[in-house]
Amino acid sequence: MSFIKKFIQQEKVNRRDLLLASAFGLGGVAASGLLGPGMARAAIADPTVAWSYRNRTNPYWNEIVSGGEAFVESLGKSKDFLTHLINEGSSEKSLADVKALLSKTNGDLALAIDTNDAPNARPVVEACVEAGAYVSTLWNKTDDLHPWDFGDNYVSHMSWSDEGPAEQTARILLDAMGGSGGVVHLGGIASNNPAIERLNGLKNALKDYPNVELLDAQPADWDTQKANQVMSSFLTRYGDEITGVHCANDTIAYGVLEALRAEGIEGMPVVSYDGNPQAVDLVSRGEILATVFTNPHWGGGITASLAYHAATGHFKPSDEPNEHREFYGPTIFVTPEDAAEFKASYLDSVPTYDWTDFWGPSNGQIQYQ
Amino acid sequence: MADTMANAAPAARFLTRDRIIKWAPLLVLGVLILLFPFFEWLEDIRAGEAHAYLIDSRFFSIRNAARIGIAAAPALMVAIGVTFIIIMGSIDLSMEGTVSVCAVVFAFAFLAWGGTVLSWAWLAIPAAMLVGAAMGFINGLVHVKLKIPSFMASLAMGFVGTGLALLLTGGDRTRVEDPIFRSLLTERWFNFPVMVYVALAFLLIAWFIQSRTTLGRNFYAVGGGEELAHASGLNVERVRLMGFTLAGVFFAVGALLAVGRIGIAETATGNNFMFVSITAVVVGGTALWGGIGGVWNTLVGVLIVSVINNGMVVIGLPAYVQDAVLGILVILAVVLSTDRRSVSFVK
Numbered sequence: 001m002s003f004i005k006k007f008i009q010q011e012k013v014n015r016r017d018l019l020l021a022s023a024f025g026l027g028g029v030a031a032s033g034l035l036g037p038g039m040a041r042a043a044i045a046d047p048t049v050a051w052s053y054r055n056r057t058n059p060y061w062n063e064i065v066s067g068g069e070a071f072v073e074s075l076g077k078s079k080d081f082l083t084h085l086i087n088e089g090s091s092e093k094s095l096a097d098v099k100a101l102l103s104k105t106n107g108d109l110a111l112a113i114d115t116n117d118a119p120n121a122r123p124v125v126e127a128c129v130e131a132g133a134y135v136s137t138l139w140n141k142t143d144d145l146h147p148w149d150f151g152d153n154y155v156s157h158m159s160w161s162d163e164g165p166a167e168q169t170a171r172i173l174l175d176a177m178g179g180s181g182g183v184v185h186l187g188g189i190a191s192n193n194p195a196i197e198r199l200n201g202l203k204n205a206l207k208d209y210p211n212v213e214l215l216d217a218q219p220a221d222w223d224t225q226k227a228n229q230v231m232s233s234f235l236t237r238y239g240d241e242i243t244g245v246h247c248a249n250d251t252i253a254y255g256v257l258e259a260l261r262a263e264g265i266e267g268m269p270v271v272s273y274d275g276n277p278q279a280v281d282l283v284s285r286g287e288i289l290a291t292v293f294t295n296p297h298w299g300g301g302i303t304a305s306l307a308y309h310a311a312t313g314h315f316k317p318s319d320e321p322n323e324h325r326e327f328y329g330p331t332i333f334v335t336p337e338d339a340a341e342f343k344a345s346y347l348d349s350v351p352t353y354d355w356t357d358f359w360g361p362s363n364g365q366i367q368y369q
Numbered sequence: 370m371a372d373t374m375a376n377a378a379p380a381a382r383f384l385t386r387d388r389i390i391k392w393a394p395l396l397v398l399g400v401l402i403l404l405f406p407f408f409e410w411l412e413d414i415r416a417g418e419a420h421a422y423l424i425d426s427r428f429f430s431i432r433n434a435a436r437i438g439i440a441a442a443p444a445l446m447v448a449i450g451v452t453f454i455i456i457m458g459s460i461d462l463s464m465e466g467t468v469s470v471c472a473v474v475f476a477f478a479f480l481a482w483g484g485t486v487l488s489w490a491w492l493a494i495p496a497a498m499l500v501g502a503a504m505g506f507i508n509g510l511v512h513v514k515l516k517i518p519s520f521m522a523s524l525a526m527g528f529v530g531t532g533l534a535l536l537l538t539g540g541d542r543t544r545v546e547d548p549i550f551r552s553l554l555t556e557r558w559f560n561f562p563v564m565v566y567v568a569l570a571f572l573l574i575a576w577f578i579q580s581r582t583t584l585g586r587n588f589y590a591v592g593g594g595e596e597l598a599h600a601s602g603l604n605v606e607r608v609r610l611m612g613f614t615l616a617g618v619f620f621a622v623g624a625l626l627a628v629g630r631i632g633i634a635e636t637a638t639g640n641n642f643m644f645v646s647i648t649a650v651v652v653g654g655t656a657l658w659g660g661i662g663g664v665w666n667t668l669v670g671v672l673i674v675s676v677i678n679n680g681m682v683v684i685g686l687p688a689y690v691q692d693a694v695l696g697i698l699v700i701l702a703v704v705l706s707t708d709r710r711s712v713s714f715v716k
Contacts, residue, residue, distance in 0.1 A: 190688065190689070216682075216685070218682065218688050219688050223637060223640060223641075224631055224633055224635075224637065225627065225630075225631060225637075225638070225640065225641065226640075226641070228630065228631055229440050229678065229679075230682060232436040232439065232440065232679075233436070233678075233679050233682030233683055234682065235436070236427050236428060236430075236432070236433040236436060236679065236682075236683045237427060237682060237683045237684075237685065239427065254542075254631065254632075254633055255631055258554070258630065258631045258632060261554070261555060262436075262439060262554050262555070262562065262630075263432075264555075278542065278544065
């Protein structure tokens with residue numbers, strides 16, 4: 001199916017480029033004629049710092065933006081210095097807001113952005129480059145869009161790959177099962193990319209454990225109640241054959257644990273993903289063997305920091321190697337041994353980060369398949 | 370000769386069309402309960418393993434019956450609530466929002482007032498039911514006083530409820546870990562957890578309301594012919610208001626059992642209840658045009674849906690065909706279990 005997805009994506013880009021081109025019209029041509037394309041500008045002394053994202057009611061994005069606020073506070077400014085562009089899940093609004101802010105600030109802008117969908121990244125980046133602003137992207141961009149193709153103005157892109165970390169939690173699970181028995185997987189919404197990657201992680205790990213059978217993998221739609229029912233049905237079908245459970249995220253794990261509790265089953269090895277505070281508590285009690293934390297607070301702060309420091313001339317992006325332009329975000333494993341320490345250092349009090357240590361916690365250059 | 374005639378007549382009358390239709394939902398349930406073990410049997414025979422039909426079935430076992438009971442109990446409460454509304458010929462789609470709000474309010478109040486049933490926190494249980502009643506009452510007011518069709522009024526109230534729950538929680542989950550409250554799930558009497566008995570108790574209450582109270586009779590009067598009921602001096606608006614309020618209370622009970630089941634209250638607690646409850650009511654033989662059916666039909670309907678959901682995973686049906694199979698089975702069940710000859714047209 002990937003060729004269909006690719007085709008749709010391409011068509012979207014084409015359509016958007018056409019729309020953009022016609023929207024810009026002669027005015028855009030005239031403006032670029034005046035300033036020159038991809039113009040090199042002297043560093044901006046005091047750029048506006050902005051974060052463009054979906055909305056704050058989602059706990060994940062709330063964490064991201066709190067990182068952005070922590071960063072501007074580290075500059076000795078108030079939280080309100082950070083400009084919020086909220087797209088509410090609309091790529092069109094995302095692009096329109098960026099353009100409005102670019103003209104308002106006359107390009108003196110350091111922008112951190114998740115463009116809502118991958119095709120929207122190109123017009124956003126091109127608009128920023130055109131205006132001489134500095135932009136760092138998070139999560140969404142197409143595979144053919146690279147920061148190094150835009151000189152200094154497209155500073156960086158950060159994303160996460162779930163396949164590797166999911167494979168590692170699977171290994172923790174399979175080791176806890178003693179390398180034999182049967183494992184079931186409860187996944188996210190079947191078509192979601194993280195859901196696919198996390199199941200693939202389990203399958204990769206299973207190659208090294210020939211005595212473990214993947215009994216079943218069913219979608220639980222990231223939903224606690226659905227997971228609860230799927231797990232109890234698994235218990236009917238496989239009963240004692242199940243010796244380990246691999247969950248696609250923490251919410252699913254909660255439902256699984258309750259299904260096990262209803263049957264009076266104790267000590268079943270379970271692993272999950274996301275590192276929610278409640279899941280971390282369960283890890284410290286040993287009810288979950290491992291979860292993965294992706295540190296959205298740091299991700300939100302460092303994305304803003306990269307754009308800001310490139311804008312002020314603190315570093316020159318084009319002098320940096322490619323692995324500093326496109327990289328994976330951090331993944332921190334939480335296991336029973338370090339859960340208490342993890343909770344103290346990441347959840348109970350948010351650590352103070354050095355926002356000029358741009359790549360310390362990052363996880364290597366993004367690989368395309 | 371006369372004797373044989375006399376003997377044949379009751380036999381012929383025993384299988385009347387009305388009787389068959391009345392008992393069809395139960396028949397469907399029975400067939401399903403025998404069908405899933407058949408697939409298990411087939412699978413094992415093909416694999417060359419010994420398998421005595423039903424005796425070796427994992428599906429047809431007390432332990433699995435308890436699992437189906439756990440899955441069905443909260444849905445049964447919500448479905449009973451909406452049964453009253455459907456008997457009146459209206460519909461209530463506010464269950465997802467109402468369940469979420471009741472679950473969240475219950476969890477907040479329970480933790481704030483002591484966090485264990487042995488303290489004043491038990492008051493959170495009636496408080497949640499009051500909230501459910503209030504939501505249902507407002508729903509009814511919007512429907513009756515603003516004269517908005519129940520479909521739109523309740524759907525909108527459902528969205529309001531979901532939004533309210535999100536506002537209260539900010540997207541977070543609240544854990545209710547009191548062991549006494551959780552004994553709804555963990556404590557078992559005769560192999561079944563307490564929540565199943567609680568659900569049965571509320572089923573009996575609902576049956577009492579339906580068959581032994583004026584209100585219950587009035588639901589049928591409104592559903593069977595609203596103009597006639599109105600002309601007979603019945604205050605139809607009042608009956609509708611009370612119906613929606615009563616439904617709200619049952620939604621709240623469903624919310625309490627749902628929290629008891631997973632120990633978590635969140636905005637997503639209400640998810641999926643709309644599909645399960647409406648399907649269950651219709652599959653059970655309560656007609657969407659009102660006046661026909663009742664809470665026992667709903668019990669059978671909820672069991673049919675829960676058995677199908679459980680059975681499909683147990684026989685190892687791939688995930689991507691489960692939804693399609695569920696849809697087809699629902700159509701089949703409705704065809705078999707509702708008397709469509711009496712309606713001249715369906716809209």
